[in-house]
Amino acid sequence: MVDYDLLVPYGWTEAVANEYEALIMDGCVPARVIRMDRSECDVATPSGRARARCPRADAEISGLCTGDWVGIDAESNVRQLFPRRSAIVRSSVSGRSHGQVLAANVDTVLICTAADADVDLGRIERMLALAWESNAQPIVLLTKVDAALDIPIDEVRPIAPGATVLAVSASSGAGLDMLAAMLDGTVVLLGPSGAGKSTLANALLGRDVFVTNSVRTADKKGRHTTVHRELQPLPGGGTLIDTPGLRGIGLWNAAEGIEKTFSDLEALAEQCRFGDCAHNGEPGCAVGEAIDNGELTQRRFDSYRKLARENAWMAARTDKRLQAERERAWRDITKQHRRTYQERNSQRR
Template identity: 50%
Template sequence: MYNDLSPLGWADSRAAELPADTVPARVARVDRGAAEVIAADGQMSVKYSARVRRASAADPLELPCVGDWVALRRLPEGRHELDEVLPRTTAFIRGGVSRSLGGGLSGDGQGQVLAANVDVVFVAEPSMHGGDFADLGRIERLVALAWESGATPVVLVTKADLFEQGLDHLLADVRVAAPGIDVHPVSPLHGDGVSLAAGYLEGSRTAVILGPSGAGKSTLVNALAGSTVMETQQVRAGDGRGRHTTVHRELIPLPGGGIVIDTPGIRSIGMYDIGDGVDRVFADIESLAERCRFGDCGHLSEPGCAVLAALESGELPERRLTSWRKLQREAAWMASRTDARLRKEQQNKWKVIDKEMRRSSRNRP
């Protein structure tokens, strides 16, 4: 049943989720109030039913997104409408972002599903971007969100050919920022690492590629497809920043099997509901914290703090501790976004932490 959709990841076990008198399709692209979907009869544009519009008005997370499996209902005039979003196996959700204390990001409580039913999250980070090295803080954030989605994160250090020397040191730093997951250097223009990335898509697995503009995401998609399916542009001269070639998320079936979702460049991305994603990314700090003298140690100036001891000895990079604190702050903010009293307490807490961090930085040689 629905064999024509098996290359897109459809499993017959999902048939029980379909409402009566509907057929399945997968969302390839979304526009306002409508979606491009791939069904057994081919690709078509469908509008949302009243039920879908009501559900998404009440909760933005109910909006259909790229990668969703949906139920299509045939209308009397012959066209179809998108009548229901089927349960998601995984969902990559970004939180709304705003600037908060200390220049970090905080959530505004509005989530957005970037991709659904994804097996692998490719975190694409350029080895060089605008004259700077890879952004380890961005890698930590995206990997934490990937773990939260339920998918498996993989870091692809793109444009690896720009590194004539020192690539091994950069990859070592990335592996510290993304412990326990696969990290690969890739150079799609030269074909390096493309087969490794393709290996994660064997069968009908789906991957979403996330990263900043200019990271080479569309170039990687073209290399995986073996042809030009996405427009690409070079980074701008002068500042080295990428142009936003991809302006929408799009699901692309690959000729050799597997599906990839290309995305626009991400400038900032906030955390949403926080589970253990941050803890998994910062397992080293969590392990150190267990050795602190006090169970409620804030890792600021307390005696017997194993985290501060590791910082002083050089075992723990200060950059990594700062990144952990930012994500912890967002996690606390998101947890308190519906509780005004708790939100005020968190604001006061982080004011104290920011003040202590600045004082410690001034006193550190």
């Protein structure tokens, strides 16, 4: 009988066991991916931490990510990828019509932005859309508040309906007790370089696990210090995933995430006189009226339209790729049938 005690700090709970135990193949044990490298990964197993070999890129199991639950055999080969309960997915940085999983089986997303620099509201909205789409609960963090002359928390709260917005400092400890009390399950840190993610991660872990670096004084831009996504147990229970800084945050199939991020705007749109209102000056447009009276900013409306257009464009690219793959599969089947008929005819002769 397998003893799962050593998996508990890495997120093995009764709910996880109920979902995955029946799926474990004979000769395999469950493990969680702690860190990914090219062809190997660090995993937490019932026997402790280990190094496992990943399947080939062209294998049925591919695209493993930090936070995944997998099945490994006695030779430390990953044989199974268990269904993900949630996933943070962005469009591929290569521009291809494929999604890139940033973290898997996440319960809470900490969206980090430095309060001592220019706070990009549009970037926060973009990350909120990713977080909501994953089915995780987002928390927006204004970090480095000890170094900020002004904390724009009143500007951020209106753009994050349904999410908590906190001002924290890993250096002074401000807000950390409140944040720690809100963490649940597996937590992932998202944000650009220089947002203080690794410093905050070390503060939450209670020890220096992740390497940190200072930002450039001139423009407050961060240097890429974290280069891998890595999962660590939190001292109070649960796990934390630190991630490299995000430069590009392309949306991937995030229609529901956009709706939740802009739930205030969606509610206004339902009050428009016409159901197909385009919010371009039509009579009885509740969105236009809200902008005119200051209830909704033009910036937020423009951000909503930008993300919606981007998501629709990516969805169209994905549909074309899927259609091309289906057509290619049918061509292969047709060729195989033609080859079979030719062989039969040659045998009859």
